[in-house]
Amino acid sequence: MPELPEVETIKNELLPWVVGRSLTEATILDAKLLPDSCVEELEHELTGQMIESLERRGKYLVFHLSSDKSLVMHLRMTGRLLVNPKESDAHVRATFCFSNGIQLVLSDLRRLGVMWLVEDAQAVVGKLGPEPLSESFTPDDLAQRLSQHRIPIKAALIDQSIIAGIGNMYADEALFAARIHPLRKADALSVVEVQELYHCVRGVLSSAIARKGASVDTYVRPEGQLGRAQLDFRVAHRRGQSCPVCGAPIERTLVRNRGSYFCPNCQLL
DNA sequence: CTTGGGACCTGGCTGC
DNA sequence: TGCAGCCAGGTCCCAA
Structure with missing residues (x-):
């Protein structure tokens, strides 16, 4: 997607x-x-x-x-x-x-x-939030925006008016990388957690661009080639498989009716 | 106002 | 083998 x-x-x-x-x-x-x-x-x-x-x-x-x-x-x-x-x-x-x-x-x-x-x-x-990869987007911007919402952090990351461009897959990947449970409240993250999440969001998106996107489901590039970012996925669409960090089985839960994959051991509520 | 849940859409997959 | 129902998820819309 x-x-x-x-x-x-x-x-x-x-x-x-x-x-x-x-x-x-x-x-x-x-x-x-x-x-x-x-x-x-x-x-x-x-x-x-x-x-x-x-x-x-x-x-x-x-x-x-x-x-x-x-x-x-x-x-x-x-x-x-x-x-x-x-x-x-x-x-x-x-x-x-x-x-x-x-x-x-x-x-x-x-x-x-x-x-x-x-x-x-x-x-x-016009209603979109900031571009997560732009130079003007800072950890403080993210912290300020997240502090205004009591919703689950997963829901905040995919809300296009809070931050633009992140969807279900990359939200799961960024939260796993930052070791944050998808159901934590956006306004309850510590300063350190928000900073970590900021770097993980940018890292996950940048790596995926370098890989030309993720060919899960129907995505192909304009000239027909596949992307390879899905090869880097550590939790997205990996229910039941082992967490690459601790080995625990990846779980799937619903956040705002969206399938959300996470490691119950690395991402504590 | 904020938050959460369903609808839209279709095809592949799972399980009975 | 057949088929019902789940699953995928970006965004809009409505209800609490």
Whole structure:
């Protein structure tokens, strides 16, 4: 599932294909993709537009167009962006043809992905919390934000308005690395614990970007290769397997209705 | 106001 | 073998 490292990888690998290129044709095959606009209007508005730049904000992709509008995309659980896919695909939801002859395909098995064409991308991404990997984001920022919430720390880490880009998998990995139980209250962590968590969040995300994302479930990179970050996972999706630190079996519990994997011995409540 | 839980969506897997 | 039900989870929406 695309979280920050996966979306960052998609952005990096898509960049050379689309930036500076013009859209010759846009085809939306699933109206559910557009919560706020109609298919024909959006197809028409996109045609002829040049992609001036492409950026990631949280888990969103933002295509800045020559019309000064922005196409903002969220892949949610199973959305994929593929360049010139060779294999046939029953879940294609949109296709984009570019002036350099390439075809960009949006495929989405569970149909939860969405996109918006907006005057100002802030209308979509404005409510997001800080980027965890930005230089301006400090341990004090994290401490200040966590201190305002009584919710489980796991729920706080995946709340996009508190901090942007972390999803279920990387929240579990960061909490394991920091030896913090997912159900601890966000505002009850010590200064030392928050500092440790800050470094673990950044470490886990940076390593995953270096590995080009985690290919669990449906994630593949735009040119079809798999990511390798899942090979580093120590607790995520490893219920029953041995904790790499102490050997105890990894457990799964629910936090806000999300499966949460942790070591009951290393991460005490 | 905050917090928590369900809905959305589909296909693979598990267990009876 | 068949099939019901669980599981995956990002975000929105509603209720307490």
